Amino acid sequence: MAEKRIVLGNCGVIDPQNIETYLAKGGFKAFIKARDKMKPQGIVEEIKKSGLTGRGGAGFPCGLKWELARNTKAKTKYLICNADEGEVGQFKDKYLLSKDPFTLIEGMLIAGLAIGAQQAFIYLRAEYHVLYDQLCRAIEQAKEKGFLKHLDIKVFEGAGSYICGEESALMNSIEGRRGESRYKPPYPPTSGLWDKPTIINNVETLMNVPHIINNGAAWFSAMGTKRSKGTKVFCVSGDVARPGVYELEMGSPLKELLIGLAGAKDIKAVQIGGSAGSIIPASMIDTPLAHETFLGSGAVVALNSSRDIIDIVHNDMHFLNEESCGKCTPCREGTEVILEILGRLTRGEGVAGDISALEDLARTMALASLCGLGQAAAVPVLDSLKYFREEYINRIDQSLFLRSYLGSEFYKSKEGVR
Amino acid sequence: MSAAGKETQSSIANRAELLPALKQELGKNGNLSKTVLTSLADKTGLPLNEIYGVATFYAYLPVAAAGKNIIRVCGCLPCDLKDAQGVIGSIKKELGIEPGQTTADARFSLEQVGCIGACDQAPAMMINDTLYGNLTPARIAEILKSFK
Numbered sequence: 001m002a003e004k005r006i007v008l009g010n011c012g013v014i015d016p017q018n019i020e021t022y023l024a025k026g027g028f029k030a031f032i033k034a035r036d037k038m039k040p041q042g043i044v045e046e047i048k049k050s051g052l053t054g055r056g057g058a059g060f061p062c063g064l065k066w067e068l069a070r071n072t073k074a075k076t077k078y079l080i081c082n083a084d085e086g087e088v089g090q091f092k093d094k095y096l097l098s099k100d101p102f103t104l105i106e107g108m109l110i111a112g113l114a115i116g117a118q119q120a121f122i123y124l125r126a127e128y129h130v131l132y133d134q135l136c137r138a139i140e141q142a143k144e145k146g147f148l149k150h151l152d153i154k155v156f157e158g159a160g161s162y163i164c165g166e167e168s169a170l171m172n173s174i175e176g177r178r179g180e181s182r183y184k185p186p187y188p189p190t191s192g193l194w195d196k197p198t199i200i201n202n203v204e205t206l207m208n209v210p211h212i213i214n215n216g217a218a219w220f221s222a223m224g225t226k227r228s229k230g231t232k233v234f235c236v237s238g239d240v241a242r243p244g245v246y247e248l249e250m251g252s253p254l255k256e257l258l259i260g261l262a263g264a265k266d267i268k269a270v271q272i273g274g275s276a277g278s279i280i281p282a283s284m285i286d287t288p289l290a291h292e293t294f295l296g297s298g299a300v301v302a303l304n305s306s307r308d309i310i311d312i313v314h315n316d317m318h319f320l321n322e323e324s325c326g327k328c329t330p331c332r333e334g335t336e337v338i339l340e341i342l343g344r345l346t347r348g349e350g351v352a353g354d355i356s357a358l359e360d361l362a363r364t365m366a367l368a369s370l371c372g373l374g375q376a377a378a379v380p381v382l383d384s385l386k387y388f389r390e391e392y393i394n395r396i397d398q399s400l401f402l403r404s405y406l407g408s409e410f411y412k413s414k415e416g417v418r
Numbered sequence: 419m420s421a422a423g424k425e426t427q428s429s430i431a432n433r434a435e436l437l438p439a440l441k442q443e444l445g446k447n448g449n450l451s452k453t454v455l456t457s458l459a460d461k462t463g464l465p466l467n468e469i470y471g472v473a474t475f476y477a478y479l480p481v482a483a484a485g486k487n488i489i490r491v492c493g494c495l496p497c498d499l500k501d502a503q504g505v506i507g508s509i510k511k512e513l514g515i516e517p518g519q520t521t522a523d524a525r526f527s528l529e530q531v532g533c534i535g536a537c538d539q540a541p542a543m544m545i546n547d548t549l550y551g552n553l554t555p556a557r558i559a560e561i562l563k564s565f566k
Contacts, residue, residue, distance in 0.1 A: 086535075088533040088537075089533070089537050091538060094535045128535065129547045130548070157437075159479050173437065174434070176433035178472055179476070235537065235538070236538075237537035238499050239499065243540075245538075275495070301496055319493075319494055319533070325475075
């Protein structure tokens with residue numbers, strides 16, 4: 001199976017600075033159809049039937065989310081495009097925004113009609129500031145064409161915070177607060193930004209919408225697996241010959257992406273989904289990539305045989321610990337303690353109880369954390385313990401040996417080898 | 419219920435402008451000093467501690483004194499695999515600073531940060547708003563020389 005460039009279809013083909021090139025390729029036809037020929041409830045139904053799920057990592061059914069917002073009676077409703085792409089190994093949204101801002105705008109306009117929103121925000125991470133002008137210009141051009149009569153779109157820039165990619169922290173950030181997660185319920189479609197019904201969707205999710213409206217829900221759901229419809233834009237990096245952005249049908253085997261397209265040769269393990277993503281061994285290379293198996297945000301990092309699994313997990317946990325908003329104890333303290341244990345393991349200072357401590361903490365964090373960061377933070381730890389347990393055991397044995405050796409009379413004596 | 423439910427309409431409006439206002443102040447001054455934050459508190463009517471709490475939460479809103487150019491080297495997995503620590507080492511060789519430090523002439527500050535979305539060009543860094551990927555020691559030296 002080759003790449004299926006649907007969401008990526010206009011990238012490198014149209015001029016992202018010129019809306020005329022987008023219109024020439026049939027741009028905004030879907031929006032005009034949705035605006036003039038469909039009722040808002042009909043748009044929601046079409047997206048529901050398509051089976052479109054969130055492309056940011058959580059994979060929630062998009063149509064269902066829109067329906068919840070549609071059915072909440074309120075004068076004011078908000079739509080937010082989550083362009084805070086901060087997940088480790090993820091760069092697809094940067095690519096999409098830089099090469100095709102118009103499909104995103106069209107998707108947002110249709111979403112706005114569906115849920116009844118009047119104001120939309122694109123939450124753009126600070127690190128992508130270089131895309132700000134082009135994005136604003138694209139919105140301006142769409143406005144000049146008369147497409148923004150029902151929905152105003154503003155670009156809101158973040159200020160450097162991974163957790164602000166989590167929807168409730170994102171809303172707090174727009175409200176001018178620390179990007180801390182909120183207690184749920186209520187969920188955004190009921191009460192979100194400034195307590196109003198709010199829909200937050202990832203860039204890629206929204207960019208699927210015009211295609212579904214143009215080609216129909218049946219066309220979309222014919223691709224993919226039972227629970228994962230359509231295509232997914234994957235980001236491949238790490239030990240591969242051709243890192244980059246690739247779009248494949250959902251359910252495509254990891255092998256096709258990693259070896260076929262990205263040219264990986266020596267594979268020991270693969271991390272799928274980002275910093276809190278699953279780590280699987282090379283033996284599972286035929287696994288289909290989907291919500292049912294492994295997917296997350298679609299960030300795929302390949303690791304060759306020279307890589308040390310504990311170093312990898314340590315690096316991931318350092319990031320998550322740094323980015324934890326600090327609000328809830330399981331995450332704030334849990335990531336700190338796991339980081340300390342992994343740090344000691346990397347330095348050869350492991351102790352016998354480390355593995356059971358890691359497993360204990362991981363289980364607690366998964367159950368008790370307020371948001372996905374804390375809940376998933378220990379997934380790489382648990383996965384690496386499942387598939388690479390002997391690396392941890394070896395590290396601890398080496399630590400125990402090293403300590404006893406350094407403390408031994410032999411080492412302290414003149415004959416001790418240094 | 420979110421915190422918004424407990425506030426008045428005007429304070430919500432002021433609050434909504436806070437992050438853009440902080441970024442604007444940052445554009446004028448190199449960092450968000452106590453003086454800057456205090457004047458912002460006076461202007462918006464928001465308590466200083468609230469503004470300080472927001473400013474210190476975000477990585478790209480430096481509160482402490484920063485150099486004219488801020489170097490942010492990504493230390494996350496894909497960049498780490500391609501020797502991000504070597505990049506930091508090269509910068510230390512060229513400028514004599516480590517992450518968290520500023521050069522004596524205040525030309526550069528260095529920080530190690532989380533993923534900047536350049537994983538296919540690892541190892542990578544940002545200097546102010548510009549991304550530099552596929553770094554080598556030679557390229558790093560060349561890039562740093564181009565900054566005044």
